[in-house]
Amino acid sequence: MTAPAHPSFTQWYCEGDQASYVRMLKSPGGILNLLEVERPAGDMSRPAVSDIVLYQDLLGGSRVSGDLGGGRFNVISKKGDFALAAPNFATEAIMDESHRLRSLAFPMEQWQRMLDEASDGGSFDLPLAYGRMFDSPAIRSALRTLWTLCEEDGAPSRLLARAAGFEILAQLCQLGGRPLVTVRGGLAPWAERRSMEYMRERLSEDITLDELAAEARLSPFYFARMFKQSVGVPPRVYLTRLRMEKTCELLETTDLSVTEIALEVGYSSNQVLARVFMKHRHMSPTDYRRAVREPSRLIALQ
Structure with a gap:
């Protein structure tokens, strides 16, 4: 070298x-x-x-x-x-x-x-x-x-x-013939609970794997694998789920614009939120808001 x-x-x-x-x-x-x-x-x-x-x-x-x-x-x-x-x-x-x-x-x-x-x-x-x-x-x-x-x-x-x-x-x-070590076992209950709370508390922020791991008192490598074993999905997937849930809640219960909601749940623009929302909910945020407020629209969209 x-x-x-x-x-x-x-x-x-x-x-x-x-x-x-x-x-x-x-x-x-x-x-x-x-x-x-x-x-x-x-x-x-x-x-x-x-x-x-x-x-x-x-x-x-x-x-x-x-x-x-x-x-x-x-x-x-x-x-x-x-x-x-x-x-x-x-x-x-x-x-x-x-x-x-x-x-x-x-x-x-x-x-x-x-x-x-x-x-x-x-x-x-x-x-x-x-x-x-x-x-x-x-x-x-x-x-x-x-x-x-x-x-x-x-x-x-x-x-x-x-x-x-x-x-x-x-x-x-x-x-390369050097597979990574296998991690067995999930997070301790307190660590799983704390990492989920941390994601909810900082939903609007660009949090890192290192920050999540520190909350669970683990290294990023072990935390990522243990989180998946406990929750069933990687941290990034779980965080997206939380953001989609919060987006739906804000669309249903507030008059915030889609841009304001995007920033509230951690996306940089309404376009980014719309793309992710469409992937997970199969409709745009605007159509979702109209549908939940006018149930007849939901039938038409399905």
């Missing part, structure tokens, strides 16, 4: 002579960095950075050769395929066609503690995964969700960003 020459992958890409290739950059809560670039054929090698970086080839059909930290490779890429680059490694990559890439960078200061804990006290490393081209429906789905939320909302919540990032890292660990 090489000592990192730049603090982060994103900084190297956006502050140097690569900046003209950048088409999109999002950084939800500093937890993850999402980058999309469009480049001509040629050398896309870079110096060592401290981040783990996952690449997705959006076009495919290019011959790619180099070393991303797991030994030399020479392959033809396929549309949608992924490749993982090791942290603290000066990567080499040559592509013989113009290409469009999405990158997901994990800043290690945000993830190191959780990854070491998930590795059961061992040092986190995935030598079997670095540099190979692979497909993963689970990673593709999680990354697509993150990208969609970034395009529509500017940035997903920090809780969702952490959850999506960990889901992707768990899949990478599985592919």
